Amino acid sequence: MDRLQAMQTLVRVVELGSFSAAARELGSTQSAVSKQVAALEKALGAQLLARSTRALKLTDAGERYVEQARRLVAEVAEAESELRAGEHRLQGWLRVAASGTFGRMKLVPLVRSFQAAHPGVKVDLQLHDGFVDLIEQGIDIAVRVGEQPDSSLVARRIGTVRRCVVARRGYFETLGMAPPREPADLPRHNCIVYSELRAGPVWSFEAGPGASAPPGSEVSVRVAGSLRTNSGEAVREAVLAGMGLAYAPGWLFETEVARGDVQFAMPNWLGRALPMQLVSPPQRRSSGKVRAFGDHLAAGLA
Numbered sequence: 238m239d240r241l242q243a244m245q246t247l248v249r250v251v252e253l254g255s256f257s258a259a260a261r262e263l264g265s266t267q268s269a270v271s272k273q274v275a276a277l278e279k280a281l282g283a284q285l286l287a288r289s290t291r292a293l294k295l296t297d298a299g300e301r302y303v304e305q306a307r308r309l310v311a312e313v314a315e316a317e318s319e320l321r322a323g324e325h326r327l328q329g330w331l332r333v334a335a336s337g338t339f340g341r342m343k344l345v346p347l348v349r350s351f352q353a354a355h356p357g358v359k360v361d362l363q364l365h366d367g368f369v370d371l372i373e374q375g376i377d378i379a380v381r382v383g384e385q386p387d388s389s390l391v392a393r394r395i396g397t398v399r400r401c402v403v404a405r406r407g408y409f410e411t412l413g414m415a416p417p418r419e420p421a422d423l424p425r426h427n428c429i430v431y432s433e434l435r436a437g438p439v440w441s442f443e444a445g446p447g448a449s450a451p452p453g454s455e456v457s458v459r460v461a462g463s464l465r466t467n468s469g470e471a472v473r474e475a476v477l478a479g480m481g482l483a484y485a486p487g488w489l490f491e492t493e494v495a496r497g498d499v500q501f502a503m504p505n506w507l508g509r510a511l512p513m514q515l516v517s518p519p520q521r522r523s524s525g526k527v528r529a530f531g532d533h534l535a536a537g538l539a
Contacts, residue, residue, distance in 0.1 A: 241313065243277040244306040246270055247285065251303050255293060308375035312524075328357030331526045334371065334379035336433075338469035338489065340364040344380065347537040351530055358526055366433050366467055371518050377527050378517045380534065382486075383435075385516060393515045395535040398486050400440075400508030405479045406500050416502045417482075419449050420458040427481035428460035432467045440484045441509050448505040455509070460484075484508065513538065 250259040250270065260270045278285050285299035295303060311330055335344050340362060348360050363369065363376065371379055371390065382398050402417065409416045417423050420442050430438045441457040444450040462481050466472060469489065476483045477493065482502060493499035515531045 240277070240280070241310075243273050245310050246273045247277060248303060248307050248310055250274060250286070250293065251295065251299075304373070304375055312520075326357060327355045327526050327529055329526065330359045330361055331530055332361045332363065332375055332377045333530070334363045334365065334369050334374070334376045336366050336380075336382075336469055337364040338366075338473060339380065341470075343488065343538065344534075347534055350537070351533045354533075355526075355529065358530075366469055371516065376518070377521050377524065378515055378531055378534075380513065380538075381516050382513050383511045385514060389519065390516045391519050391521075393531060393535070394512045395515055395538055396513040397510045398488075398513050399510055400484050400486055401504075402440075402482055402502040402506075403476055403485055403490055403494075403499050404482050404502055405476055406498055408479050408482075411479065418503060418505075420456045420503070420506060422503075423458050423460050423482070426460075426462075428462040429472055429475050429481045429483045430460065430462060430465040431469065431472050431484070432465055433469075434484075438465075442503075442506040443509055445505050445507055456506075 246259060246263065249262060250256055253259050253262065256270045256274075257267045259265075260267045263270065274286065281302070283298040283302070284296050285302055287294045287296055287299075333344070333348070341364065344362065348362060352358055352360065363374065369376065369379065381392075385392050402423070404416070414426070417426060420440070423440065428438075428440075436457075438461060439457050439459050441455065444452055444454040444456070446452060448454075450456065464471075464475055464480060466475075469485075472483050472485060473489055475481065476485070476490070476499065487494070490499045494501070515534060517527055517531075521527050
C-alpha cells in the first residue's frame, strides 16, 4: 500500500463526503477507493470512518488522523509545486491564526495585499481569542502578543505592543467623575475586564514621564466592573457604548482616537511592553509561503 496515496484518498473522501464522489474525482472505482481506505485503517489498527447507508462520519481517531493527514498532504503538494514552478510562484493553502479583533482589523487587509501579489495562494484565516495549539490545528503561521512559553515553536519578533486605559470621549463628564490619574484610582471606576489576559482582572503599568512614581516603576492593580468578556470585539464595542474603561492595545482604537471619539486616561502610565511575534511550527519554517507571508506581515505591521 502506498501510504501517502491512501492518505490523499482518505482526505478527499472526507472532504467530498462519499466514496463515490472521491472515486469520480480520482478516476477510480468506489470499490477501489473503499479498499484503499480499509487497508489504511488496517495498517493503523484503528477505525477512521463510521460507515452507514446514508452518510460517512469520522470517528474520534479519524478526526485526529485526518487533520494531520490533510496538513501532510498539503505540505507534499506545496513541495512539489515549488519544484515545478520555482520559489517565486507561490501557490496552495496557507493556514493563519490570530486573535479575532486583530485578525479582522489588521490581518484581513494584509491578506488581501499578499494575495494580490501571490494570486496562487489561498488563505485559511483562523481567528480565536483563546489559545490555539498550532501543531494540532495544522497552523502554518500565527500572530501572538506576549512571551511564548512553547520553546518548540519558531518565533520572530516584529514589534512591541503596549496596553493603555481608554474611555469614550465625555464618559467621565457624564458620570460626574474625574478621570483616573494613576493606577490606584482605577478600583473606583467601572472597568471592562478582558478575561483572555493571563492576569485576568489585574492590570499592570509602567510609570512614564510625569507619573507620580519614578519612570519605569511597575505597579499592578486589581480592577472590577459590570462586564467581563473573552472577546476583544466586545471590549471595543463596550468602550464605544460608554459602558466603562478598558485596558487595551492602542491599535484597537486608533481610528476613534484620531477622530476624538475615544480618549486615553492615565497618559503617564502605560502597560508593560509586550513582544508581537510571528510563530510557526518548526516543520513549516522552510516553507516558501510561510517565509513570504511572514515578511509581508512584518512589513505591514511594523
